[in-house]
Amino acid sequence: MTWSIHTFASPTRFMAFSSIVLPYVWAAAIAFIAVGMYLALFVSPADYQQGESVRMMYIHVPTAWLSQFGFGLMAFASAIALVFRHPLADVAAKSAAPIGAAFTFLALVTGALWGKPMWGTYWVWDARLTSVLVLFFLYLGYMAIWATIEDPNRAARVAAVLALVGAVNLPIIRFSVDWWNTLHQPASVFRLDGPTIHPSLLWPLLIGAIGFTLFFIAVHLVRMRAEILRRRVRTLQMQRAAT
Amino acid sequence: MLRQVAGLLDVEDGAIALSGDSEDDASISTQALYAGHLDAVKAPLTVRENVDFWADFYGSSKGHVQRALDGFGLGRLSTLPADVLSAGQKKRLGLARLLIADRPLWLLDEPTVSLDTASIKVLGVLMAAHLARGGLILAATHVDLGIEGARQLEFGGRGA
């Protein structure tokens, strides 16, 4: 049997594969998050400047990473969908978007909650937060396409184009926001990844980040399964109407 | 012309009245049911939700809903979203409105378009039943619906 990309294309195979794999992904995600959060909240030291509120970093940083990861995943899946017409690719892209958007939203909210003790205000228009906000808009726009275009095949293609345009434009937008930020804020703002992070902070961060990533993957698989089932229901409804 | 009778289009010259109407009877619009080319079917709603709305709108009972669904053979499809329906089924759903409310005058504009022969027969039977109850039907059609005693009005040179 010649191996081709279409060997893995069957939704049925995906459903079988994902139902086997999912419990392990969930277990690993919970394990890593539990360990990471325990280390983050109880074991790692408080910051001498910020006190306990530095612990927000252990949630904020992974959510920010995952917001980028989600968009990359979406763009990659969209490219596969457009170029190779892999049938599961648009399902993957569509399913990833709300998760990525949620993590982006969490990044913004945790950033705001962290910002209040740090800068004295819930929101500050610095380069990083502004870029994440723009990323949030791109996610919402992508989701809006799926919500408003009725024909799923057309929606898939249009959304894929948007995801790729977004991926290309994101660095440009990021650059312009950085530029704007230097124009308006000569004073330096606290930089998260300035000097190297002490290992006692790094390990909880990485373990938590791995845990959150596994969580993302688990939810992504669940959403993909749900989307496949939703399409099956639709097909059944159409068959019912036709008989 | 059907739209003028329905009150949807202004009459430039002359007037339309139902014989037997007295001064204080409701306008023709509220005594008529109109079924035109457009089905007025809302795709995101289920078949039953579509029919339920018109029942509430016309102030009819729930019994009318079942009667309308069964009358046009839509009972089996009632939980499906309206956008999976074929053109003929959507037409039947649109025509089902005729059975939702008890109004004396039916105004039908090409009601057989998209319908299969079985459904056309069903429509003919329902129309005959309406006439037998004392109703009035004004229909524009190219198809002989097999209604006994139907009077024909031909518009010369207009291809109506």
Place this chain on the structure above:
Amino acid sequence: MMAFLALITREVRLAVRVGGGGGMAVFFFLITISIVPLGIGPDLNLLSRIAPGMLWVALLLSALLTLDRLFQGDQEDGTLDHLLMGTMPLELIVLAKGIAHWLTTGVPLIVAAPVLGLLLNLPIEGMGPMMFAMSVGSPALSLLGAVGAALAVGVKRGGLLISLLVLPFYVPVLIFGVSATRAALIAVPGDMEGRSLMLLGAVTLTSFVVGPVAGAAALRANVN
């Protein structure tokens, strides 16, 4: 009464099931507010001074977005014909649609407003009064907007036309709404907040009459 409630329920159901309803309006609200600092700079003091006005302006623009589908869909699929032939007066139909629009567009915008206020550094104590003023004024946006939607039904590029027609009528809502919101934040002599809210309420109550009556007249003018 049943017919009136059934119409509202159906409109809300349709708006929720079909994408592109209130969610899009909130998204637009969010983006409009977000590009303001990108345009004028992130000076938080400046932003907090213009926040009440900006939030209200963005609220108005966002409310306009979903108006062009108010009657257009019904005209396209023939529902409008049947609505006209019912026993429910056309004025009540317009009122029902206006209320449904407020429920599916206005209310989400009001809920989103405090969060967006955070982006513009609106003081926390201003958020409650702002939401209250928006609750009083936003029904007018939906009802007066319905007039514009009825005037433009069947017109290509109707959305743009509706904006142009309706924005002048929104001016009183904007003026009294911003006045009420700012008065809650800055000490102004006289009971400015109360007076502004009363005037805003008067505008809304008037729109409950003007909206349905004018909207029905506009629909009749367009249909026949």
